[in-house]
Amino acid sequence: MGSYTISVIHGDGIGPEVGVEGVRVMQTIGAKFGHTFTFTEYLAGGAALDKVGVPMPDDTIKGVKDSAALLFGAIGGPKWESLPHHLKPEAGLLKIRKELGAFANLRPAVVYDELLDASTIKPEVLKGTDVLVVRELTGGIYFGPGGITGDGANRVGINTEVYSTAEILRIGKVAFETARLRRKSVCSVDKANVLVSSQLWREVMIDLSKSYPDVKLSHMYVDNCAMQLVRNPRQFDVIVTTNIFGDILSDEASMIAGSIGMLASASIGGPVGLFEPIHGSAPDIAGQQKANPLAMIGSAAMLLRFGLKLIAEADAIEAAIRSVLKDGLRTGDIAKPGEKTIGTKAMADAVVERLKK
Ligand code: NAD
Numbered sequence: 001m002g003s004y005t006i007s008v009i010h011g012d013g014i015g016p017e018v019g020v021e022g023v024r025v026m027q028t029i030g031a032k033f034g035h036t037f038t039f040t041e042y043l044a045g046g047a048a049l050d051k052v053g054v055p056m057p058d059d060t061i062k063g064v065k066d067s068a069a070l071l072f073g074a075i076g077g078p079k080w081e082s083l084p085h086h087l088k089p090e091a092g093l094l095k096i097r098k099e100l101g102a103f104a105n106l107r108p109a110v111v112y113d114e115l116l117d118a119s120t121i122k123p124e125v126l127k128g129t130d131v132l133v134v135r136e137l138t139g140g141i142y143f144g145p146g147g148i149t150g151d152g153a154n155r156v157g158i159n160t161e162v163y164s165t166a167e168i169l170r171i172g173k174v175a176f177e178t179a180r181l182r183r184k185s186v187c188s189v190d191k192a193n194v195l196v197s198s199q200l201w202r203e204v205m206i207d208l209s210k211s212y213p214d215v216k217l218s219h220m221y222v223d224n225c226a227m228q229l230v231r232n233p234r235q236f237d238v239i240v241t242t243n244i245f246g247d248i249l250s251d252e253a254s255m256i257a258g259s260i261g262m263l264a265s266a267s268i269g270g271p272v273g274l275f276e277p278i279h280g281s282a283p284d285i286a287g288q289q290k291a292n293p294l295a296m297i298g299s300a301a302m303l304l305r306f307g308l309k310l311i312a313e314a315d316a317i318e319a320a321i322r323s324v325l326k327d328g329l330r331t332g333d334i335a336k337p338g339e340k341t342i343g344t345k346a347m348a349d350a351v352v353e354r355l356k357k
Contacts, residue, residue, distance in 0.1 A: 003036045004308060007067040007272075009060065012046040012089065013281025014344075015073025017289065018296035021348035022071055025297050028355045029304070029313050040067065044096070045075025045089035045281075055080075055092030061099050065272055069307035070100070071300060072276035077283045098138065101270025103167070104174040105135040105246065106306065107278060108264065108298075109253040111233075114325040118258030118334050121230060126256055129233040132178060133253050135246025136171040137267060139163055140197075142243050161197045163242065168204040174269065175240035176212040185216045185237035189225045189245055201242065222249070229253055254278060259333040261292030264299040266306045275303040289343035292331040294321055297351055320354040 008023060010016035023039055030037045042060040049055055055075070064070045075089040085091060109131045116123035144160035172188075179186045188205040190198035202219055209217040220228065222245045228235065229249065233256050241249060254263045260279040267274040277295030285291055298321060305314035325334075329350050335341045342350075 001034045002308070002310075003038070004068040005038045005040060005066070006303070007064040007070040008039050008041045009044045009064075009070065009072045009075075010041065010047070011044055011073040011075035011281060012077045013074060013283045013286040014279075014291035015045070015075065015281055017286070017344050018277065018291050018293045019071070019073035021293040021344060022073075022296040022300040024348060025317060025351055025355065026071075026300050026303075028352045029300075029317060032316070032355060033310070033313050035310070035313075039071075044072075044092050046077050046080045047075075048092065049080055049083070049087065049089065055087060055089045056095045061096060064096065064100070067272060069272060069303045070096075070274045071296075071303055072274055073296065074277065074279060074281040076281050077286075097267055097274065100267070100272050100274055101138070102267035102274050103136060103138040103269035104171055104267070105133075105137040105250070106174075106178065106266040106268065106302070107133045107135070107250045107254065108302075109133070109233075109250075109257040111257050112262075112322060112325050114322075114328075115258045115262070115334055117336060119256055121256055125231070126233065129256060130182075131229075131233060131236045131253050131256075132182065132238045133246060133250040134171065134175040134178065134238055134240040135250055136163075136167065136241070136243050137246075137269075138243075139167045140243035161195060161242070161244075163197050163201060165200065165204055168201050169208060170269065171240060172205050172208045175238050176208065176215050179215045179238040180212070183237040184214055185218070187218045187220055187225070187236055187239050189220050189222050189239055189241040189249065191222050191245075192219070193221060198242075205240070225249060226252060229256065250278075259292060261295050261331060261333040262298070263295050264302050266299070266302040268306050273303070273307040275299040275307060289345060290332055291344045292333050293344050293348045294324075294331075294351075297321060297348065316355060317351070320351045323354045324350040 010019040111129040144162040146159035301317035
């Protein structure tokens with residue numbers, strides 16, 4: 001029985017449409033398990049640009065830092081695309097991730113039996129897949145020294161992959177701890193045959209694994225991992241990797257799970273975690289009740305599991321998601337041609353109904 005203040009950023013496009021459903025599901029779970037969730041809404045993205053002229057206002061950052069966790073919808077859209085880089089909605093998202101010290105990005109890719117046909121990969125390859133990609137989020141080549149120097153044909157663009165032992169250790173710990181809650185297997189993905197930063201990565205992971213004798217550690221080069229993810233995704237439990245490799249592999253992993261409208265994520269590591277669907281603001285379907293709310297509802301489950309350590313509550317939401325899919329309820333993105341579809345709110349209603357049982 002706890003009391004928690006949760007920050008909510010609805011954002012733009014379908015963000016508010018799916019966001020309200022995530023909040024409603026959390027309210028339902030609160031009532032069921034005797035918790036009080038107090039939701040405070042903050043501005044970010046295009047919505048913030050329109051009202052206060054910046055994509056991530058200081059008030060938002062302060063409010064979020066004072067809360068237990070952040071439930072985030074999606075930001076961005078054509079209206080703000082041509083703004084200078086520092087004013088783009090996406091710059092706001094990078095800013096808050098950095099402010100929150102969220103160095104670990106967790107992206108589960110679960111293939112539900114009911115949605116085996118929603119992926120472009122053969123059902124027999126996918127059946128039973130349940131992978132969690134743990135991506136380092138605040139270091140590596142996206143943040144290392146670099147720039148463009150020189151003139152004419154001698155102009156050179158440089159980015160540098162930099163990882164310290166401390167950075168590798170802390171993301172490694174997240175992977176091992178999370179694997180303990182799952183099938184106790186970590187595959188560390190690197191390019192140690194070519195990159196010295198990867199050699200350090202591998203050495204540190206091997207050292208760290210001695211503290212987790214119950215978890216099996218394996219290593220894979222990133223190019224092989226990209227292939228193995230579509231060849232035999234069932235072989236993976238937790239994949240831990242660098243920022244750039246994780247960026248690419250987590251998108252690949254998400255496609256094996258079918259629609260982007262199904263996939264949740266967590267960015268953790270600092271005092272306050274950020275939980276959001278992996279999709280964007282989907283301007284093409286915004287305001288039409290066509291968005292699948294299950295990625296957002298799954299993000300609420302991750303908030304409970306990883307942000308508040310409320311495991312039974314998270315399990316209940318994930319079971320409700322499975323149940324609506326089992327009962328054949330489909331939004332447009334996960335429906336087969338000709339299949340009956342329902343809207344955003346109706347899908348969330350079905351989840352809420354099952355949670356109340
Ligand atoms: P997107 O994820 O918004 O949409 C890609 C496609 O998937 C679209 O066809 C969309 O209709 C569909 N889709 C997305 N979410 C869905 C859902 N829940 N249910 C059903 N269909 C869904 O990606 P995009 O079109 O490349 O980007 C649109 C805007 O979102 C851009 O401004 C982009 O910068 C921004 N964006 C924001 C985030 C974020 O806030 N974290 C992430 C990615 C993109």
